[in-house]
Amino acid sequence: MNDKTFALKGICMYSKTQQVIEVMDGYVISADGICQGVYENIPKEFEGITVHDYTGKLIIPGLIDLHLHASQYPFRATGMDLELLEWLDTYTFPEESQYADIEYAKKAYSIFVNDFKNSPTTRACIFATIHKEATLLLMSLLEDTGMKTMVGKVNMDRNCPDYLKEESPEKSIEDTIEFINYARQNYKNTVPILTPRFIPTCSDDLMVSLGKLKEEYHLALHSHLSENKTEIDWVRNLCPDADSYTDAYERRGSFDQSGKTIMAHCVYLTKEEEDLLKRRNVFIAHCPDSNMNLASGIAPIRRYLKKGLNVGLGTDVAAGSFINLFHAMSSAIQSSKLYWRLVDQTDLPLTLEEVFYMGTKGGGAFFGNVGSFEKGFLMDAVILSDDNIQSSKTLTPKERLERIIYLGKDENVISKYVDGTRIEMNEFK
């Protein structure tokens, strides 16, 4: 027995399938950081292990945020008056340029990491900026939390302001390799991921080189795809060789099989693009709050789920305002209802079960066996209290979970475990 062998006692809830949330008032068992399942009573073989008693509280797998920009956190919930491309020029690029200053980066990233610790998220894929030092600083801060993250130094060498443009594809690759090597040597919880911003700001040379790097270094890759109609038209002009935006990534080697790929948004895919993403086992990060804020549209997520695509959720801070992934769950339901009402009634809106699945097991698959309390999954857990949400009604566990998802407050998170280790949250908890 070790520190990672224990039981959590409480009302355990996790996705068995996309349609079913299992609920059991009992114990979820961790043996050396690996989940052994949920039981009404502690099984004989685990008698005597440490029990962390959260009787009456909800215990769920940690939430997985497949897409957010730590560097944009300082301007979250402001600058909501523009569409994507104007929003990048007006708010995003000026803010991201500040991370050339390591003192600014320290101040900004410390605030981000501090808040992030208190969120219900246990694992995340994070954009930083083009700046190698600042990105490594962010990784160092994240490393200390015990949370598991994939962090990317951004690549961009065209169609962006000079103050944020990498001087050449070669220099961008050189910095990226240094970043990868340093991160791999120094961090355990935080691993590097390739992060070309998106095709409009990355030259063909750069994209092709990153594709090769992906294979050579067995790296995952994280980018944006098909978020906004003007963006899609732009890519069509930039990539006359490609059949589609998705195909442009394919032809530049972003989807090879040596590592996994996340594409954020995917609002306007054609059937052929959907097929290609499925063939290449790409993960879609659905970011509904962002897609509303930037007037991008609504991704047809149930169609993707039916088709068997990998779909997880992203907060997409700062185009999304909330670092709390519960908010992405309720936004996903709301926007799917409007899609059903206003666009296409073929597929019904998303259910609570489905968004919970996407925010746990769906996105968790990007990290391996993550996002469930089934046997063999890595032991990530979040303990939720709803003492601060009073009601005159007696609620079922599922209603209590739904209420926490819709109200989306970090204050409901009273404890979290990642990979069998308890995360030290901020003092006000």
Next chain:
Amino acid sequence: MNDKTFALKGICMYSKTQQVIEVMDGYVISADGICQGVYENIPKEFEGITVHDYTGKLIIPGLIDLHLHASQYPFRATGMDLELLEWLDTYTFPEESQYADIEYAKKAYSIFVNDFKNSPTTRACIFATIHKEATLLLMSLLEDTGMKTMVGKVNMDRNCPDYLKEESPEKSIEDTIEFINYARQNYKNTVPILTPRFIPTCSDDLMVSLGKLKEEYHLALHSHLSENKTEIDWVRNLCPDADSYTDAYERRGSFDQSGKTIMAHCVYLTKEEEDLLKRRNVFIAHCPDSNMNLASGIAPIRRYLKKGLNVGLGTDVAAGSFINLFHAMSSAIQSSKLYWRLVDQTDLPLTLEEVFYMGTKGGGAFFGNVGSFEKGFLMDAVILSDDNIQSSKTLTPKERLERIIYLGKDENVISKYVDGTRIEMNEFK
């Protein structure tokens, strides 16, 4: 000079027009509860008055919630899987039936009022249930807060479960008159408003009698209009005499000029219905969060504003999850963006200025000169701290306000004044 004569010092912000938020770091002056305007320095004539010092904090007019159901607060943020009519049958009516039990009502309404005190709202129009005693109890609890509210005992005598159906139009009117008289004799801050649920659950006899009561007692009226397509079809069948849902209210006397009328939702109005609402000076309560949750659709609010209709905001708890009207503001922007993107690009999405206007001065007009710091307005003010939202950036007052609107936390409200009197908020403040 009296208690209602004072200055609030801080960063004062209020809507001058639908397009302009005035900002001044200075003093908003109250003389006997009437706002005297905002000044950089205290004018000579007010020298020596008490100054409540909120330096650095944002001071805005109190928010106006034109539509919510206090009786539904216990199940807020749950039961989000149905459309309007099924939602009423499955969740709403069973919950509302419990208010026949005064002990239950006391427990439920106490929780509601407690939370409501801490919200940024200063004035609201509230649905209770059909139960006279429970409704008066709610009014008594609200009276003690000092907030200004209009509360309605609900009328419904058809097309609803027997356990919630009033036995006849006559009995419904008799109870309503008793309710009005008791409330008028006993409460000052909380006034009665006629509250037929909506045409489907109110017989023609009942509606016509309520129209007469409205005139005779000079009462305002509060109901629902054109929320959901199935509901609209139903009203077409129920009211063969009427040209439209709106016209059905008109023909039953709901819009007479003796008192004001609020109609919640108005998602699918025809041009003729818009004209009729304008002619009758009806207020529209836009409830975007609710309209998403019940998959109702998106009301074309900018069109209504351009046309000069009266539009305010409603949280519509519990079809809306949040008692905090800031959330209705951000939802209104988000859903208007999706309307623009998915339905009709004639009108641009709503701006921060416009939703702030609707949540203050727009809805405030239903209560008289309310919702601004211009001279002559009643002195309602909310003081906002954003100390709990850290940022590495220096933000303008408008950005700080935007951030509070999007993040929508009651914790940002540190103090509020209604009609020149400070409201005692809950202890945790």
